[in-house]
Amino acid sequence: MKSVQVFAPATVANVVCGYDILGFAVDAPGDEVTMRLTSTPGIRISKITGDDGRLPLDPAKNTVSASVQHYLNALGQPSLGIDIELHKKMPIGSGLGSSSASTVAGLFAINTLLDNPLTTMDLVPFAMKGEELACGHGHADNVAPALLGGFVLIRSYEPLDIIKLPFPEDMCVAIVYPEVDVPTRDARQIIRSKVQLKDAVTQWGNVAGLVSGLFMKDYALIGRSMVDVLVEPARSILIPDFYQLRELALAQGGIGFGISGSGPSVFALTKDPETAKRITNTLQQHLQKIGIRSLSFVSSVNQQGPVVIG
Amino acid sequence: MKSVQVFAPATVANVVCGYDILGFAVDAPGDEVTMRLTSTPGIRISKITGDDGRLPLDPAKNTVSASVQHYLNALGQPSLGIDIELHKKMPIGSGLGSSSASTVAGLFAINTLLDNPLTTMDLVPFAMKGEELACGHGHADNVAPALLGGFVLIRSYEPLDIIKLPFPEDMCVAIVYPEVDVPTRDARQIIRSKVQLKDAVTQWGNVAGLVSGLFMKDYALIGRSMVDVLVEPARSILIPDFYQLRELALAQGGIGFGISGSGPSVFALTKDPETAKRITNTLQQHLQKIGIRSLSFVSSVNQQGPVVIG
Incomplete structure (x- = not known):
């Protein structure tokens, strides 16, 4: 058949x-x-x-x-x-x-x-x-x-x-998965259902900036728009040393850094695979130091979705 | 001098x-x-x-x-x-x-x-x-x-x-100013300081859609993104027959319609000045019927900001 x-x-x-x-x-x-x-x-x-x-x-x-x-x-x-x-x-x-x-x-x-x-x-x-x-x-x-x-x-x-x-064709992604358990259902529940309008304004300013940055292929604008004042503050507490990881990723040349979906994976956008590799190495070393096992992936942005492979 | x-x-x-x-x-x-x-x-x-x-x-x-x-x-x-x-x-x-x-x-x-x-x-x-x-x-x-x-x-x-x-170069704007008093200070005060996160998500989806539509010069996307679930419901009560005006403007070929700033002026985006003119005529007729004086403007989108004229 x-x-x-x-x-x-x-x-x-x-x-x-x-x-x-x-x-x-x-x-x-x-x-x-x-x-x-x-x-x-x-x-x-x-x-x-x-x-x-x-x-x-x-x-x-x-x-x-x-x-x-x-x-x-x-x-x-x-x-x-x-x-x-x-x-x-x-x-x-x-x-x-x-x-x-x-x-x-x-x-x-x-x-x-x-x-x-x-x-x-x-x-x-x-x-x-x-x-x-x-x-x-x-x-x-x-x-x-x-x-x-x-x-x-x-x-x-x-x-x-x-x-x-x-999006910029050469964009790469560094992903690190710290092996801690964060079920999506729980991750959604810790988010407040009401937010300050002024924070929402900040957020949609960044959403508009990120979308503009993607259209303009402007890495600097993409990076400075990758700020989340509403959801990340709550979700980041489920991820070990989240803000240190962020600092390390940006110091290594990451354009922007954040939680992938509801976590616990974190990701950084980069301009090339070498930077992405440097970031995953640095973050995994940090996680190892604090006793957290992790997996990492370095990838380009996928262009085509699913493919028939056989 | x-x-x-x-x-x-x-x-x-x-x-x-x-x-x-x-x-x-x-x-x-x-x-x-x-x-x-x-x-x-x-x-x-x-x-x-x-x-x-x-x-x-x-x-x-x-x-x-x-x-x-x-x-x-x-x-x-x-x-x-x-x-x-x-x-x-x-x-x-x-x-x-x-x-x-x-x-x-x-x-x-x-x-x-x-x-x-x-x-x-x-x-x-x-x-x-x-x-x-x-x-x-x-x-x-x-x-x-x-x-x-x-x-x-x-x-x-x-x-x-x-x-x-x-933005699309041919974009025009129909503006109608119903001569009722809505001081900006008051207009800001009727907006709630806290909002539902789900409404904020709807809003930034539309912000992202509008920005994308401007980059893509996609009038349909621009139009269907011009929806405000947070501020317009409160501010529209200060504008006579706001939702009827909206319906009339869209029925006359407006791409999208809303309040200009904190009102009371309303505006519609259009693909050409004729449509914009038809919209201002229709809205002004409606306002006249309900006893509200109004001014109107039909204009292209300004490209250059301030200019020296003498």
Whole structure:
């Protein structure tokens, strides 16, 4: 039977000031899904690797199969026979859009197998359904960049309005994942539901600055706009030595630094891979000194979203 | 003695979603200042026209002279002899940056008379001092576009960080000033100091969309981003039939519609002057029906800020 293997990228949501509206994709890490049409009706997850047994094999509970099921229902083929293998190639619960990468790989795979009845943009709402299952909130700031690649703005959720933003082609990303546990649900709960208008004004000034910087390919403007006065102060307490890490990253030449999604991963934007590598080395050394294990990734910004790799 | 005559443009602050951070200048209306170096030390306001006697002739209380005095102090020439004539060519208290236009004309005039020791960008803080005197709050979303022309983003106030944004060259503006009284001080006071984070997210999604739309010269994106869920609901109650005016303006082909600054003027962006004219006609007819006198202006977006006209 027909089968396809798809890679989908990890993503950095929020990009410091753009809580819930901005995100971008990286070339590495990411997840892989192998999907096969079968003659047995219904979706089956035959294998998950790289998750240490943490992800459910039950198709109703797994975000990949659940979002593929939504897709099939919408296309009027609810009982299509499908076998899914999910290969996690990135840490779960790291703030790098792990569930989004898997979900997006799955949706891109089924859409490819059915000869692309929907556009990639059309897949976003189905991926958001997967996010709702994974973290209790159907946000799009991971799934949209994972699907579309590059920097993505979610201008509005109702109606959904997604805009691809340009960015400097040579931009690189340094990511460090300190291996501490910060579930997205908890990370959202520590954020206050009311904020000072004056802080909100500061925030949307920075959002406007960051978007302008991306269009103008102005690294200095991008960097000085990467300031979050509303969400980071609360979330940073969950990340060991966050402000020292920030200082180190900027001292090593990072354009801007912040929490990736709800953390605990942190990231820095840089102009080249060497600077990114220097930053991950420095941050990992610091974390090691204070007894925290970590993983790191150096990547360019992903341009194209998911790709068929086999 | 040396003299100069300067025109400075009216401005639309906020641009609906960008409270305190966005503004643009229009080609008309605007104010004029005639300034003359004299041998008598100190600043003197010899004449103000078009203000119905509402503006102070006392140099310490008038925003034009007061900001010019700040400028002279900073340049180490506090006692320079100066004569100012101010010609108001736009309504005061209309929400069109009336005090800013005068202040900017004055600062541009003195800087011209002294052979431009400061750049136009350098004049912004002095103009903000004038705003502080005029409305109790040293904001920059009128003075910065009045000085720089075009669309302007104030990314940050501390430190001051101002970015010129591109815009579609053919963009026009319809402005209607319903002659009701809305002092800026009062208009600011009715805004709540705390807001829901989810509303703030909606707002910065729209700010990001508007900025993207300006860079992409995408009228549809500009229009659907011109939504304000935080400030407009409070301020609109001071403007007669605000939501009907909005509906009429959009029905006549307006790209987007909202309050200019703190009101009571309202404005619509359009793709051409004919549409703008149709909108001002329709809105003025409606206001007349409900017994409100009004003035209207149709203009292109100003490209260059203040100009020497004599």
